[in-house]
Amino acid sequence: METIKVNFENGIEMNRIEQGAEIIKRGGVIAFPTETVYGLGADALNKDAVRKIFEAKGRPQDNPLIIHVADRDISAFAAEVPEKAQAMMDKFWPGPLTLILKKTDIVPLETSAGLDTVGIRMPSNETARLLIKASGCPVAAPSANISGKPSPTNFKRCVEDLDGRVDMIIGDGSSIVGLESTIVDYSVHPPRLLRPGYITYEDLLVMDPEVVYDEAKTRADEKEIPKAPGMKYRHYAPKAPLTIISGDVEKAGKEILKRTEKYRSEGKVVGILAPKERETMYNRENIRFISLGSEKNSSEIARNLFEGLRMFDDLNVDVILAEGFSETGVGIAIMNRLKKASGFNIVEV
Template sequence: MDTKKVNLKKGLEEDVFRTAGEVLQSGGTVAFPTETVYGLGADALNPSAVKKIFEAKGRPQDNPLIIHVADWEISPYAKEIPPKAQEMMKAFWPGPLTIILKKTEIVPLETSAGLDSVGIRMPSNEVARALIRALGHPIAAPSANISGRPSPTNYERCVEDLDGKVDMIIGDGSSIVGLESTIVDYSVSPPRLLRPGYITYEDLLGIDEEVVYEEAKTRVEEEEAPKAPGMKYRHYAPKAPMTIFRGETQKVENEILRQIDEMIKNGKTVGVFAPIERKSVYNGKNITFVSMGTQSDLGEVARNLFEGLRRFDDAQVDVILSEGFQEVGVSRAIMNRLKKAASFHIIEV
């Protein structure tokens, strides 16, 4: 497939969106920026178009997609919108919040992965909303990467993963959030937080104190159908196996240093993923150090997370040793992604 690639430099270029809209209307696929991560979009109401997303990504067919809207009228796609869900929309849309609702028949089962519910989000990114308007109705879009790999937060990573697999790629800088949207399920009672994100659990409780979050429920068993993206399969993962170390700072540093020496002695190339404040700790070791950002700014850590994981692939390290975080606020979302990237291999020290 010959992928049309456009990296926007002058804002919303009308001819680009005319072309992209035609691609989507004809059942094609377009990768595009959002404030969370880059998405791979197709007409959410066209079953054959939606299937092309799964094919391009190598995505399991039982992994549901989120539909992205550009305006507030979602009643054609949702059977009912509970009052608290409406309050969530008013508080956090447009933005990085997905709300799961009982779907109407207009949303194909291919989009919802056979479920009677669908996740809906209104992105704040202007390019994303312009693309949705160019199509004329919702776009179904997971992250624009090969399934299981770290999500792309810039144009270059989209091209790396999807060139030759999709019809068009639109670039427009780096994602400002860097983590996929928070997902809260209002198709059940009480509502459940299924995927933490930049909009935190604490933020949600400020609107609806009945929202429940159970960490053990964020990874479903093989025989179960996931209700939201990122719940069942290995996600966000670099090529090398990764271990997370969590605990008191000095103990974490000491254990990582010990493991570095042991890995190098065994002929392994080692990557270390940690806040920039820790770089001096690992100086002098023959490793690839990738900074998460400063530990005093979790928003920066979130923005850097996926690109940092991809840099270990660039360096072709054999193993990755990552520092972890306590899980509160945005760090809950950061750890959610890190744990899945590490296949839940965590060492408490």
């Protein structure tokens, strides 16, 4: 397949938006930017087009897709919108919040993975909204990567994964959030936070004190169909095995250095993922240190997380050691992604 590649380095080009919309209208698949990560989109109401998303990603079809809309009128796709869910939409849309709601029959089972619910969100990225509006349909869009790999947050990574697998790739800078959307399930009572994100659990509780978060419930059993993306299978993973060293900063640093010496004695190249404040500590031979930003700025760390994981693939490291982060605010989402990237390989010190 010949993939059309367009990068809006000098501003949005409406003729290219229209070109992308025409591809979606005729059942094609395109990668496009959002504020969270880049998405891999197709007409959410066209079951044949939706199947092409799974084929391009190499993704199991028992994983539901989020549908992206260009405005807050979702009555065609959601059978019911609870009052508190509407309040969430009014507060956080457009933005990185997905709501799980009972779906209407117009949404095919291929999009919802056979469930009677569907995830819906309205992205804040202008290119994304223009594309959805021009397409005249909701756009189903998981992250624009090969299934299991770290989600792409820029044009270059989309091209690496999907060139020759999709009809078109549109670039528009780096994603400003860097983590997939927060997902709240309003098809149940009390509502449940299924995937933490940039909109934090604390943010949600201000709007609806009944929202429940249980980390164990963010993982689906292998035999059940997950209600939201990312609840099943290994996600966000670099090629090299990743271990999280979590706990007191000083103790974690000593444990990482201890393990590093062991790996280096075996001739292995070690990747270390940590805040920039630790760069001097880890400045040693045969170590590939990648900074996610300042430990004082959780938004910066979140924005750089997936790109940092992908950089280790570029560096061909043999093993990766990552410092854990405080699980408060956006830190909950950062650790959620790191844990899944490591296959929940965590060492507490």
